[in-house]
Amino acid sequence: MNCCQARHELELMQRENNRALLKHLHRCGECREYAEELRLVNLLRTMPAPEPSAQFEARVLEAALPTSCKKSRNQDRTRVRTWQFATAASLLLAVFAALPHWQSSAPAMDIASGEAVAADSGMQAPLAVNVSVDTARAMEGAMISVSLPEGLALDGYGDQRELRWRANLDAGANRLTLPVRVRNERRTEILIRIEHQGAHKEFYVPVDLPSAAGRLENRRAVSELQAI
Amino acid sequence: MIEFFRGRAAREDRFTALVRPHLRLMHRMAYRWTQDQRDAEDLVQDVLTHLFPRSGELEAVEKLGPWLIKVLYRRYVDLFRRRANSPIDESAPCISDDAYFQEQLQDDRNRFHQLELQRLLNRALMELDESWRDVVLLHDVEGYTALEVAEILDISVGTVKSRLHRARKKLKSVLEPGTVKAVATC
Known part of the structure; x- marks a missing residue:
């Protein structure tokens, strides 16, 4: 597996990575770096935030007038x-x-x-x-x-x-x-x-x-x- | 008893129609910055209050979403960040909203590992340099393009990319093996 294939595999975000990919990551520092960054971005992109309280929209609009x-x-x-x-x-x-x-x-x-x-x-x-x-x-x-x-x-x-x-x-x-x-x-x-x-x-x-x-x-x- | 300026009703409706689709996004972004739900609502309300007299200007904005976030950001800096940096006002600096993650962890055992990582990331974000944090929050967390981030923060695209690179490098250390376990035992 080359770097291009490895990154493609990583982007598919399969829960269980195949053996070839793991073998590639073991020896390729750049792809390991890439995998870590991908993981980081995925976690950040799904970072939860609380929903506003009930009637938030009506309340702030009313107050703004x-x-x-x-x-x-x-x-x-x-x-x-x-x-x-x-x-x-x-x-x-x-x-x-x-x-x-x-x-x-x-x-x-x-x-x-x-x-x-x-x-x-x-x-x-x-x-x-x-x-x-x-x-x-x-x-x-x-x-x-x-x-x-x-x-x-x-x-x-x-x-x-x-x-x-x-x-x-x-x-x-x-x-x-x-x-x-x-x-x-x-x-x-x-x-x-x-x-x-x-x-x-x-x-x-x-x-x-x-x-x-x-x-x-x-x-x-x-x-x-x-x-x- | 007195109806003053009947045209205002139409103006009010136009203003509401313009901003309403963006209110939740504004709240979320305000929360990301303030890490406090009440502050986030207050901030959004404050921004809307200042924007209502500028309804005409809003109608002319092509991409209202990022524009509103830019206004929100500036107001946040004025109201929160400058106050926190003031030597007179000893307000506590922005700290991560751990309580929210705690609630989420109790409610959602299945995603425990992911939520725990995200809680750690959120803490790490709040400890980042403000200028780096702003870029990560907008680009990586909220998904704005580098160009939009540059426009919102009034910096160059190159600066966005370099700050993003440095910030991610620092944040990656949070995900290193052993980190979660060490914190989870606290």
Whole structure:
């Protein structure tokens, strides 16, 4: 048996090597070396490792998602969906902003018509105020602050008029939906502030309220962009 | 109450679809390095947390598996190895997870000899120079090509081969006759 045949035999990994191979290995140092290396690599290649604990994949994926995302997923999803489909009116306001150099342009404004939902507890049904924020680049961990005037409340937040949370903004359009409950019927504005890495931007979102009869006033509203 | 940025759900789903097929491999590799199951899970979770904002970058990666292992390796070095090497932090250096092999040996008497050899090899691996160990773990244990190992560790293919050669030479001594018996009696 030559070295080539011997190595071929070794690679077949037969449990009981034949006599010719053993005889060859006895006299050939290089093939003995090769056999040892093969054995080593085989042991390393089959080195066991523990399986991850139960639900590992779901757990690490869940933990990897940003807090705002998890919150919306775990707690608010059902409510938000219900709310989205049952809104009295939808106001879509496009606000163009870019940090740290803010740019503004005439915001596109579209008032979609919708059906008013019966009021509960003496208040009107929540109004879906959708704000689209355009950013030139992604902003990780941006701080969003919402300040409501006296006549408005956020559904589910009682009388709390100041809310702050962190969210990652994608480059391009990002959409914020606020479920607003109306306490009086004056035309009013919501202040939204976005902070990121020392820069900040504030803008007012005008809210045109539905009439007392639940009709929507299809009026055009004008948004104001205020660089501070 | 507030749904912020509905597009995120799609982004989240894309991220999950991209990384999920590689999570077990990442865990296994993290375990090989840390020799601790809990640390391995923490390391994978940490890497994913840092990767989520870079979802767009992930989509552009051609071979995501080795790329993720490269990110995992760098994070491991940052979080574990540098800390262990710090003169301030007296954390114990990486030691082989003998407990795991002990469990396996109890469960699997038929493969006793092989498992015992592997336990010895694992111990020997942890005593190797870190740079040699990394190459063996990736190439011989996990089966990456020399080119992929070079890419993951940011070294040349030549360096991979020379480290592999030296490491194997050292590891072979573990398999010499008599070694197992001597350790088994301890």
